[in-house]
Amino acid sequence: MQTDQVRQNIRTQIKQALARQDAAAVVKGAMELTAISTRPTDTMFSSTCLMEMSTLIEKDLGAKRLRTYIVRSVTVEPLLPYLTMEAVKANYVLDVHVGGYGSYVDEILNPTSALSQYNPDLVVILLDLDDIAGQLPELCADGLGKGVDEAIEQSAARIGQLLHSFRQSNSARIVLQGLVIPDTTSLGDIGDANLSYSLPSAVRELNKRLASICSGVRDCAFFDTDRLAARFGRRSWRDTRLFLSSRLQVSPAAFGVYAEGIVRTFSALFRAPRKVLCTDLDNTLWGGVLGEDGIDGIATGSSFPGNCFYEYQRYLKQLSARGILLAIVSKNNDADVREAFEARSADLAVHLDDFVATKISWSEKSHAIRELSQELSLGLDSFVFVDDNPVECAAVELELPDVVVVNAPLLEPWKLVEILSTQSFFDAASVTDDDVNRLNDYKAQTERTKLESNSGGRDEFLGSLGIICTFVDALQAPLARSVQLMAKTNQFNLTTRRYSAHEIEEFANDERVQAIAVRVRDRFGDAGVVGLALAKLEGDICHIDSLLLSCRVIGRGIETALLAHLSSKAIETGARRLIGEFIPTKKNAPCASFYLDHGFSPIAQPSYSTDGVQYYEIDLTTAAPVSPPWITLEGINTNER
Amino acid sequence: MSVEPVPSSLRELLADILEVSPDDIRLETSTESIETWDSFRHLQLILAIEGEYGVQFDPQRVADLTTVEMILSDLRAKGVELS
Numbered sequence: 001m002q003t004d005q006v007r008q009n010i011r012t013q014i015k016q017a018l019a020r021q022d023a024a025a026v027v028k029g030a031m032e033l034t035a036i037s038t039r040p041t042d043t044m045f046s047s048t049c050l051m052e053m054s055t056l057i058e059k060d061l062g063a064k065r066l067r068t069y070i071v072r073s074v075t076v077e078p079l080l081p082y083l084t085m086e087a088v089k090a091n092y093v094l095d096v097h098v099g100g101y102g103s104y105v106d107e108i109l110n111p112t113s114a115l116s117q118y119n120p121d122l123v124v125i126l127l128d129l130d131d132i133a134g135q136l137p138e139l140c141a142d143g144l145g146k147g148v149d150e151a152i153e154q155s156a157a158r159i160g161q162l163l164h165s166f167r168q169s170n171s172a173r174i175v176l177q178g179l180v181i182p183d184t185t186s187l188g189d190i191g192d193a194n195l196s197y198s199l200p201s202a203v204r205e206l207n208k209r210l211a212s213i214c215s216g217v218r219d220c221a222f223f224d225t226d227r228l229a230a231r232f233g234r235r236s237w238r239d240t241r242l243f244l245s246s247r248l249q250v251s252p253a254a255f256g257v258y259a260e261g262i263v264r265t266f267s268a269l270f271r272a273p274r275k276v277l278c279t280d281l282d283n284t285l286w287g288g289v290l291g292e293d294g295i296d297g298i299a300t301g302s303s304f305p306g307n308c309f310y311e312y313q314r315y316l317k318q319l320s321a322r323g324i325l326l327a328i329v330s331k332n333n334d335a336d337v338r339e340a341f342e343a344r345s346a347d348l349a350v351h352l353d354d355f356v357a358t359k360i361s362w363s364e365k366s367h368a369i370r371e372l373s374q375e376l377s378l379g380l381d382s383f384v385f386v387d388d389n390p391v392e393c394a395a396v397e398l399e400l401p402d403v404v405v406v407n408a409p410l411l412e413p414w415k416l417v418e419i420l421s422t423q424s425f426f427d428a429a430s431v432t433d434d435d436v437n438r439l440n441d442y443k444a445q446t447e448r449t450k451l452e453s454n455s456g457g458r459d460e461f462l463g464s465l466g467i468i469c470t471f472v473d474a475l476q477a478p479l480a481r482s483v484q485l486m487a488k489t490n491q492f493n494l495t496t497r498r499y500s501a502h503e504i505e506e507f508a509n510d511e512r513v514q515a516i517a518v519r520v521r522d523r524f525g526d527a528g529v530v531g532l533a534l535a536k537l538e539g540d541i542c543h544i545d546s547l548l549l550s551c552r553v554i555g556r557g558i559e560t561a562l563l564a565h566l567s568s569k570a571i572e573t574g575a576r577r578l579i580g581e582f583i584p585t586k587k588n589a590p591c592a593s594f595y596l597d598h599g600f601s602p603i604a605q606p607s608y609s610t611d612g613v614q615y616y617e618i619d620l621t622t623a624a625p626v627s628p629p630w631i632t633l634e635g636i637n638t639n640e641r
Numbered sequence: 642m643s644v645e646p647v648p649s650s651l652r653e654l655l656a657d658i659l660e661v662s663p664d665d666i667r668l669e670t671s672t673e674s675i676e677t678w679d680s681f682r683h684l685q686l687i688l689a690i691e692g693e694y695g696v697q698f699d700p701q702r703v704a705d706l707t708t709v710e711m712i713l714s715d716l717r718a719k720g721v722e723l724s
Contacts, residue, residue: 038692039689039692039693040689040693041653041654041657041689041693044657044658044685045657048657048660077681077684077685078681078685078688241697241700242688244700245700245703246684246700248684252688253692
């Protein structure tokens with residue numbers, strides 16, 4: 001009854017917020033209401049209010065609006081309010097269109113289908129075992145395997161074909177739902193476990209094939225529903241009564257979890273993962289307080305409770321292995337910490353050289369994180385901060401709202417890894433070589449900073465780096481890296497166009513187009529592919545559509561080398577003028593004067609143009625940009641051929 | 642015409658799901674009288690009622706529950722006390 005009163009109060013607050021058009025308060029109310037109440041009617045009410053506010057949620061809270069088309073062979077309508085809720089939680093607003101029951105093949109394949117006409121940003125494909133491999137239950141009935149491999153092969157090939165041909169004509173991101181491993185079969189628990197061709201093992205194999213197909217299709221992610229079902233409990237995941245009577249794939253009790261899984265999956269296709277985890281030391285990386293308990297007193301290693309912290313360290317080390325940078329942010333004496341890492345080395349799963357940087361001092365942690373952000377040239381929205389102290393957490397949250405703060409549970413240290421793994425901030429559907437090499441690259445950056453402070457002039461310093469730029473085709477950079485760069489680069493990005501893989505391919509599929517990626521290395525290391533330029537020749541004018549450079553290599557003349565390379569190739573193909581465009585954003589001020597700095601002149605704007613877009617031009621016959629002398633150029637079609 | 646009011650919890654639930662004002666929900670309200678009460682909304686509504694009151698309807702009965710009065714009488718028959 002008391003909860004009921006609270007519910008009614010929150011509902012009233014939401015209605016009031018709605019009336020005064022306060023998007024933040026509506027969202028906050030909706031989250032509170034659905035956190036205290038699992039009643040479907042509260043979710044429906046919240047979702048209706050959120051949809052009503054969707055324009056302001058987009059405008060005031062910066063939510064990303066996605067035109068979403070659901071291709072399905074099952075009933076999804078009752079799920080939609082939950083999808084709306086979970087999407088808003090992750091700062092998306094969905095415009096959903098649900099396709100017909102039996103028409104999914106036509107919708108995917110036919111370029112004039114309702115799907116194509118809807119022009120979606122995202123396509124979510126929700127099919128069931130019946131549609132993907134309806135014959136499997138019968139083929140697996142004896143567990144001996146006759147025809148099973150062939151059936152899996154055919155089913156996977158069919159889905160692969162659907163996705164690939166869809167991709168040829170449409171660049172929408174795709175989420176393909178996997179299958180839930182059947183739990184009630186005629187072979188029973190023992191047969192399923194022991195016979196190699198039981199239905200569960202066949203479906204498991206099929207899931208594996210589908211996931212691998214998804215990774216071969218651009219901008220496509222596999223949604224592992226079985227993992228969610230297993231976590232939730234397979235027995236209550238599906239309500240057979242509702243599946244057979246209404247073709248509901250998932251029981252109403254699991255709607256929230258299921259919707260969250262869909263949102264988490266598609267998020268990985270629209271957002272770059274965070275890049276840095278800053279960890280506290282005392283009672284976070286190890287148990288106890290170094291300054292009080294001493295080097296031998298801190299808890300870490302193989303026995304409880306030290307092993308809880310050891311598990312967290314192993315988790316950090318694993319994050320680091322796929323390119324998440326680790327940093328220490330701790331209030332301690334630097335010398336004590338260094339001694340502890342050395343003396344307890346055998347009991348620690350991470351060591352000082354696993355960290356890209358350490359900020360060990362008595363100053364405010366928000367300062368330390370801000371410094372790190374500058375030193376690494378990474379935005380604060382790339383940071384995650386883990387600390388057991390709620391006061392430190394609250395301070396960082398207040399000072400640096402872009403940083404995600406994780407409060408490590410002081411009294412239950414065994415929970416920290418689980419808390420981190422349920423968060424989506426490090427989610428990535430793919431890992432590139434550049435990700436894996438990131439730690440060495442950023443360490444090299446710190447070395448360069450040291451050298452810079454030791455050397456005389458800027459040119460001398462840059463000359464001493466021995467920079468080599470290699471120009472490659474953006475479609476083979478590899479393409480995934482080019483897409484990643486376009487999606488993630490904010491500061492040095494002249495037009496901030498976020499093309500998908502398909503859009504880049506489409507753009508570059510024209511002989512008048514240059515799509516160049518630049519790879520940079522110097523004597524400290526290989527930064528990988530860090531820059532991209534797209535330009536198109538029209539008549540004797542070459543237009544630069546996009547030009548961007550990862551911020552960690554700005555200021556070494558690489559941007560000039562890229563522009564010079566683009567210019568010389570443009571001249572080769574007959575260009576006489578080069579036109580550049582600058583579209584201002586909240587973050588790209590660092591490159592606002594790029595064209596002016598390179599001798600371009602501004603083109604007068606029509607007076608009605610108020611969006612701040614500025615065009616620049618340069619005469620290539622008299623003033624073509626040249627590459628700085630300290631950079632060595634390599635790769636296809638460079639001037640030194 | 643019945644004068645018995647629709648219990649408020651059911652009235653609010655129906656209003657939320659059909660996206661109408663609670664005042665529009667009366668005993669004689671039916672799939673015919675409310676435009677938003679289509680077949681998908683009907684399924685949402687049945688699922689919400691099942692979740693709210695902890696009951697299950699026989700799937701064959703679901704299609705017949707086309708008025709508020711019928712829903713109410715089925716709920717009462719299942720022993721649900723409505724406030």
